[in-house]
Amino acid sequence: MSNKIHSNGSNKILLIMRNTYAWHREHIETLERMGLEIHLATGVKQAAADGRFASVIPVPEELEGESMAAFCADEARKLGIATAITFYDSDIAVTSRANQLLGHTWPRPLADAISRDKKLQRTFLTEHALPAPQFAGVTGVEAGLKAAEDFAYPFIVKPSALAASIGVSLVRDRDELERALTDVARLAEEWGGYFPSDGPEIALIEEFLPGKEVTLDGVVVSGEFHLVGVTNKMQMPGPYFEEDFYTLPFRTPEEEPELVAVAEGIVAGLGVEHCLFNAEFRQDAQGRYRVVEFATRMSGGQNYRNLREVHGIDAVRLYAKAVLAGDDADQRAAVLDGEVRRAATPRAATCIKFAYRTGTLVRNNPGDAYHSPYFRSYIPASKPGDRLRRAPEGWYEIAGSLAVAAPYRGVEDVDRVERIAAELDEQLDVVMVPPVAVPPAVRGAA
Numbered sequence: 001m002s003n004k005i006h007s008n009g010s011n012k013i014l015l016i017m018r019n020t021y022a023w024h025r026e027h028i029e030t031l032e033r034m035g036l037e038i039h040l041a042t043g044v045k046q047a048a049a050d051g052r053f054a055s056v057i058p059v060p061e062e063l064e065g066e067s068m069a070a071f072c073a074d075e076a077r078k079l080g081i082a083t084a085i086t087f088y089d090s091d092i093a094v095t096s097r098a099n100q101l102l103g104h105t106w107p108r109p110l111a112d113a114i115s116r117d118k119k120l121q122r123t124f125l126t127e128h129a130l131p132a133p134q135f136a137g138v139t140g141v142e143a144g145l146k147a148a149e150d151f152a153y154p155f156i157v158k159p160s161a162l163a164a165s166i167g168v169s170l171v172r173d174r175d176e177l178e179r180a181l182t183d184v185a186r187l188a189e190e191w192g193g194y195f196p197s198d199g200p201e202i203a204l205i206e207e208f209l210p211g212k213e214v215t216l217d218g219v220v221v222s223g224e225f226h227l228v229g230v231t232n233k234m235q236m237p238g239p240y241f242e243e244d245f246y247t248l249p250f251r252t253p254e255e256e257p258e259l260v261a262v263a264e265g266i267v268a269g270l271g272v273e274h275c276l277f278n279a280e281f282r283q284d285a286q287g288r289y290r291v292v293e294f295a296t297r298m299s300g301g302q303n304y305r306n307l308r309e310v311h312g313i314d315a316v317r318l319y320a321k322a323v324l325a326g327d328d329a330d331q332r333a334a335v336l337d338g339e340v341r342r343a344a345t346p347r348a349a350t351c352i353k354f355a356y357r358t359g360t361l362v363r364n365n366p367g368d369a370y371h372s373p374y375f376r377s378y379i380p381a382s383k384p385g386d387r388l389r390r391a392p393e394g395w396y397e398i399a400g401s402l403a404v405a406a407p408y409r410g411v412e413d414v415d416r417v418e419r420i421a422a423e424l425d426e427q428l429d430v431v432m433v434p435p436v437a438v439p440p441a442v443r444g445a446a
Contacts, residue, residue, distance in 0.1 A: 011036050013324065014076045014084040016095045018043040018059055023379060024087045026305045028052060030316045031085075039079055041072050055079065069097035076102060083324050087276075087316075092116060092296055104326050108296075111270035115295040118158065118204050128269040130262055131290040133207035140202065144181040145174070147205050156206040159184050166395040168241045170208060183392055209290060211283025214250065216259050217298045217307055218277040219315040221322045222332050225267045225277065227260055227342060228315045229307045231299065232414065240391035244354050245421065246303060247414050248310040249346035258289055266294055274322035276315055302377055302403040306350035309376075309405055312343040349408040350376070353421035355399040359432035361386045364399050367429025374420050376403040378428065388432070399430045 013036050017024070021042060031038055032052065040047055041057040048056045057075050059068070072084060072094065082102060086095040093112040100107045114120045119137035126132060134151070138144040144157070157180040158168040167187045169180040181203060188202040215231040230250035233243065250256065263279055279294040298304060298315055308314055318339060325331035366378040380400040382388060388397045402425055406417045 010080060010082055012039065012054075012079065012081045013037070013320070014039050014041060014072060014079070014081045014098075015053075016041045016072055016084050016086045016091045016098065017088045018091055020088050020300070021047065023301045024304075025379075026302070027087045027316050030314065031320060034317065034320060036320070039076075039081060041075060041084075065094065066097065068094045069101060072098040073101035083326065085320060085323055087297065087300070089116070089295065089297055089300070096296075099323070106273040106323075106327060108270060108272050108275075111272050111275075112296050114270065115297070118293055121291075121293055122204070124269065125266075125291055128265060130265050130269070131288065133209055133284075133290050133292070135204050135206045138181070138203050138205060140185060141178060141181040144203060144205060145178065148174075148177055151205055151207065155208050156204075157181060157184060158204050158206060159187055159202065169392070170241075187395070209282040209284050209292070211285070211287060213280065213282040213292070214259070214289075215246070215299055215303075216263055216277075216279045216281065217303070217315065218263055219298070219313075219318050219322075220267055220272050220275045220277055221318055221335050223267075223271075223273050225260070225264045226313070226315075226318070227256070227263075228298070228313050229311045229342075230256060230259060231303065231307075242354075242356065242391055242396075244356070245418050246299075246306075246352040247418055248306055248348075248350045249408065249414070251411055251414055255289070262289070262291060263294075266291070270296070272296060274319065276319050301379065301401055302352050305376065306352065306403060306405070309348050310343075310346050310350055310408070312340045312347060314340060346408045348405045349413040349417040350403065350405045351417045351421040353402045353404070353418075353425050355381075355402060355425055355428055355430055356390065357388050357399045357430055357432050358390055359388060359434045361388060361399060361430070362433060363429055363431040365429045366402075367427055369402065369424040369427040372404075372420075372424055372427070374404045374406050374417075375424060376405050378402050387435075389435075399432075400428070402428065 015038050037054045039055045040053040041059050043059050063071055076084060084095050084098045086092060093109055093116055096107040096109040096112040114124050122132055122135045136147040138147050154170050154172045157171055167184050171177040171180050184203040212235060213233045215233060217228040219226050219228060229248055232247045232251050234245040259281060275296040276298040277296060278298050280292040281289040282292050283289055304316060321335045325335055361382050361384050364380045369375050378400055381398045404421045404424055406420055
């Protein structure tokens with residue numbers, strides 16, 4: 001495979017990742033294998049000592065939106081860099097705008113802004129006659145209580161931003177609704193940088209879809225959508241939705257054409273030229289898939305590696321080649337040349353299992369799980385001394401993320417790899433000090 005990168009002869013790229021770049025080790029390794037000189041713009045102070053990067057640019061905390069995009073574009077010009085890239089959800093729109101400021105015509109910042117805001121997504125889906133649940137965007141608790149009059153219980157309350165089902169609740173009555181809206185208002189304060197700053201809605205009220213949920217990943221090159229894979233997700237009945245057990249390959253591949261058709265409709269409506277793409281689908285009571293959310297990025301963390309191991313196609317490499325080709329017609333036409341296409345038959349079964357624990361973390365490493373032939377990686381998400389809780393007290397407070405893989409001969413191996421992941425989770429060397437139970441009388445006195 002050719003590693004020719006850009007018509008101007010530059011093999012430099014600006015990686016904009018204000019946070020979470022440690023979760024994207026495989027993505028960064030792909031850029032390294034392409035022979036790219038990577039310059040990182042980040043808010044992570046420890047990154048300055050990371051030898052993978054030719055330079056590390058500290059991003060001032062106060063920068064957002066246009067000022068952040070202008071800052072990144074200016075830094076890129078100083079370094080002779082023509083193109084920026086990101087894998088971080090909150091930096092998608094900023095990176096798109098920075099590429100515009102660097103002179104590219106292919107970025108679509110409006111499309112990226114839509115993918116960052118669930119209210120804008122719902123409006124987009126309705127305008128383009130694409131399948132979506134009934135919804136209402138609300139600005140706070142009182143507005144939510146009023147909007148709920150148009151919905152039948154049970155229904156979903158979720159933040160207008162955030163991922164990984166953080167803050168998502170199934171509510172069955174008014175008391176639960178008020179509590180869920182209050183939780184989202186608190187999250188909007190705590191996670192303010194993740195919420196779009198151009199709209200007042202902090203939450204969505206949404207029809208509950210009772211069927212199975214799946215995640216579709218793809219890559220768009222020169223406006224054409226290419227399927228990477230469809231990931232099975234653990235069925236979550238509520239009231240809270242702590243995600244777990246992301247497995248491949250898709251248990252019902254005969255349903256892929258339905259999902260791909262919707263993804264192609266979203267891509268066409270957005271008018272995107274080059275992007276990674278992700279969409280979450282859930283079935284309604286009649287078994288029809290509806291779009292829960294979508295984004296111009298792919299699933300995060302270890303999903304990228306698992307998709308590549310199962311289906312062969314390398315979405316990150318294709319996307320990087322596409323954005324580096326920019327507006328050069330010849331290079332755009334050659335992006336797919338010599339690349340591995342999606343395998344017709346799955347090459348493995350994989351699973352991601354989150355290490356949910358409660359208490360204070362003392363030690364966190366792979367332990368004996370590392371020696372299993374099924375082990376692929378373990379990414380610590382918390383450090384010793386961190387206090388871990390389960391929803392609704394804590395959202396996505398996991399010790400780490402475990403990825404495993406096994407041979408695939410048939411759909412029964414998807415269930416088998418889930419069992420393997422659960423067994424290896426128990427072999428992780430994750431040591432906790434249990435939380436201290438507080439008697440009700442003491443809590444009341446406090």
